[in-house]
Amino acid sequence: MTNSLNIEQNLAILDRMLLIRRFEEMLIDLDQDHDFGHYHLYIGEEATGATVVESLIPTDLLLTTWRNHGHLLARGTNPGRMVAEILGRVDGYNKGRGGTLHLTDREAGFLSTSGLVGGAVGLAAGAGFALKQAGEGNICVVFFGDGSLEEGVVFEAMNLASLWSLPVLFMCENNNSGAISAQEGGFPSSEIAASQISDIPKSLNINSKLVDGADVAAVHTVVTEAVSNIRSGNGPVFVEAYSERWPGSRPLWPEQATGVTQVASAWDESLLTGEHKEWIIEFDPLIRFIRNQLAEGLFSKDELFDRDRKIQTQITEARAFGEASALPDPQSALDGVFAA
Amino acid sequence: MTKISYAQALVDGMRESMEEDKTISLVGTNVLGLGPQRPLIEKVRDDFPDRVFDPPCSEAGLASLGIGAAMAGARPIIDFGVGSFSLLAWCQLVAEAGVAHHMSGGQIKVPMVFTMLHGLRGGGGGQHSHSPQAMLWNNPGIEIVVPSTPKDVKGLFKAAVKSNNPTAIISHSRLLGVEGEVPEEDYFIELGIGDIKRPGKDISLIASSRSVITALEAAEILSGDGIEAEIVDLRTLSPLDKNIIIESVTKTGRAIVIDETNESCGVAAEISAIISEDAFSSLKSPIKRISRPNVPVPASPLLEECLDITAEKIVTAARELLES
Numbered sequence A: 001m002t003n004s005l006n007i008e009q010n011l012a013i014l015d016r017m018l019l020i021r022r023f024e025e026m027l028i029d030l031d032q033d034h035d036f037g038h039y040h041l042y043i044g045e046e047a048t049g050a051t052v053v054e055s056l057i058p059t060d061l062l063l064t065t066w067r068n069h070g071h072l073l074a075r076g077t078n079p080g081r082m083v084a085e086i087l088g089r090v091d092g093y094n095k096g097r098g099g100t101l102h103l104t105d106r107e108a109g110f111l112s113t114s115g116l117v118g119g120a121v122g123l124a125a126g127a128g129f130a131l132k133q134a135g136e137g138n139i140c141v142v143f144f145g146d147g148s149l150e151e152g153v154v155f156e157a158m159n160l161a162s163l164w165s166l167p168v169l170f171m172c173e174n175n176n177s178g179a180i181s182a183q184e185g186g187f188p189s190s191e192i193a194a195s196q197i198s199d200i201p202k203s204l205n206i207n208s209k210l211v212d213g214a215d216v217a218a219v220h221t222v223v224t225e226a227v228s229n230i231r232s233g234n235g236p237v238f239v240e241a242y243s244e245r246w247p248g249s250r251p252l253w254p255e256q257a258t259g260v261t262q263v264a265s266a267w268d269e270s271l272l273t274g275e276h277k278e279w280i281i282e283f284d285p286l287i288r289f290i291r292n293q294l295a296e297g298l299f300s301k302d303e304l305f306d307r308d309r310k311i312q313t314q315i316t317e318a319r320a321f322g323e324a325s326a327l328p329d330p331q332s333a334l335d336g337v338f339a340a
Numbered sequence B: 001m002t003k004i005s006y007a008q009a010l011v012d013g014m015r016e017s018m019e020e021d022k023t024i025s026l027v028g029t030n031v032l033g034l035g036p037q038r039p040l041i042e043k044v045r046d047d048f049p050d051r052v053f054d055p056p057c058s059e060a061g062l063a064s065l066g067i068g069a070a071m072a073g074a075r076p077i078i079d080f081g082v083g084s085f086s087l088l089a090w091c092q093l094v095a096e097a098g099v100a101h102h103m104s105g106g107q108i109k110v111p112m113v114f115t116m117l118h119g120l121r122g123g124g125g126g127q128h129s130h131s132p133q134a135m136l137w138n139n140p141g142i143e144i145v146v147p148s149t150p151k152d153v154k155g156l157f158k159a160a161v162k163s164n165n166p167t168a169i170i171s172h173s174r175l176l177g178v179e180g181e182v183p184e185e186d187y188f189i190e191l192g193i194g195d196i197k198r199p200g201k202d203i204s205l206i207a208s209s210r211s212v213i214t215a216l217e218a219a220e221i222l223s224g225d226g227i228e229a230e231i232v233d234l235r236t237l238s239p240l241d242k243n244i245i246i247e248s249v250t251k252t253g254r255a256i257v258i259d260e261t262n263e264s265c266g267v268a269a270e271i272s273a274i275i276s277e278d279a280f281s282s283l284k285s286p287i288k289r290i291s292r293p294n295v296p297v298p299a300s301p302l303l304e305e306c307l308d309i310t311a312e313k314i315v316t317a318a319r320e321l322l323e324s
């Protein structure tokens, strides 16, 4: 799809995608040294989150799920404090009470990172309700997986959002078709009788779109139109962004099967070896984006390497920050249940 | 002081709160059940037509809506109508509202109110008679208000709406028509402060919600026998006024805990455990619980009556304890 983004926007999206990729590659390694239980990686889905935030304003609100790292990073959350949270340290955003599953950054606009399938979707209707009442033109975006459509509360929330014209972007990231995880015994993330998820909201009179979630330009076009519709008070929009699932979740499959990304593989396929080579060429959103943007002359290879290096340094520092952060005081174990 | 019904006091508390704070809205309008007090809620709709919503039947969705709206800065009141229906929203109440503040490291607040009617209502049967406060109390992060009088329900309602935490206000359909004195001036009742509804020296009757009214009837009868019962009204379960319980039991040396939740893991079980831990040495006789027996509520009026907490049951238990 033709890219309607300007140079700054494209570069911002590139940086976000690189940041997310390098952060999560680091995370798989971090897990070898620190046992932090769970993680769910966004690798392979970066184009969606990195692009959606481009259409938002700072006062918009967001909600997400266990697969939240990419959404937070895309919105500008500090990666060092994210590592601290994932390791359960005091400098974590949630003071170690949330971990990877519930990483929340209120300043960046995140209200909740619910680990309950469908949980965030229900809450998003509420955020939309409050925003509509406040009447300041802000909207709420909720990121969730295809599995959420299996949950009843999601149907209820969509019905309410439609009935009451709530300013909510339902951003469904459908990663169900991932060939790799299926091979490795990863569970399908949903079993839904409808043949197309984006058809479901239509029966509730919700404007619903289907888009290739690994195609930055396509996501941007669809989401920009959706956001502008929502902001003008026309009620919710549902977007199904499909992408091919990448490996990487713990406890099910804590492995970096596709290896550490080399940006040069966008033009030099000889760098790709191993069984997932074709998959990377065809589906990796970062590699696809770099390939397209190089062809359009957005940046030079040197500039790309330079950006990647800077981001890798940032990630090394983030890891060091998180690892150096203190463990919480055991005396505080019972604190923070009620708000003042 | 003027004398008004519990339902009127609840509506007054709601209207005054909505007058003061424009971010409050009411979603669901079965706050007063389906009985004769029901039309009183219409005054709220008349006064705030843009802030009263009649939603579809979607308890989980509405609970989520309230929680998300509260997270985003509004102060919604979500009404479940019958307490049993809140069970459809259990995950939202317990695992979203109750944990949000803690799990976010204090970044997020959920300042909202859930309303519902609990308990035996006459013909409610197995699916319209639950008293979910004990189940709710088993989970951290939710404030639970169980008022027994018009004065308390209004004062506690106004405080609950101002609280920055999710708060369940659990009323009882058989309390809605009960009348009582309510101050004319503006007032609040802070959550976490129990109330001695009747002082006494011989035995503590510890109760909440409608059981307080039944306990007061029992105290009147006992007084005829020369037994002075002290009625401790908990008013809120979370936060709980432990001191008022311990002080009363330390004084009287005997305790009956009266509560409509089912006996196992019920409110009375928790209060009994607290007394055993903190006032054991003052006890002159074992603690007695009068709770709802562990059976679903039957439809037959006679069978339902068998499960009800009556003044007679309390009087009998008190006499037994004092004789022991």
Ligand SMILES: Cc1ncc(C[n+]2csc(CCOP(=O)(O)OP(=O)(O)O)c2C)c(N)n1
Residues within 6 Å of the ligand: A040, A067, A115, A116, A117, A118, A144, A145, A146, A147, A148, A175, A189, A190
């Ligand atoms: C209410 C609930 N049920 C079950 C689970 C266990 N669970 C965690 S992730 C998951 C699959 C979710 O798939 P999807 O929503 O598509 O998200 P994805 O992980 O693919 O991004 C399930 C069933 C849960 N977290 N919450």
Ligand SMILES: [Mg+2]
Residues within 6 Å of the ligand: A145, A146, A147, A173, A174, A175, A176, A189, A190
């Ligand atoms: Mg999925």
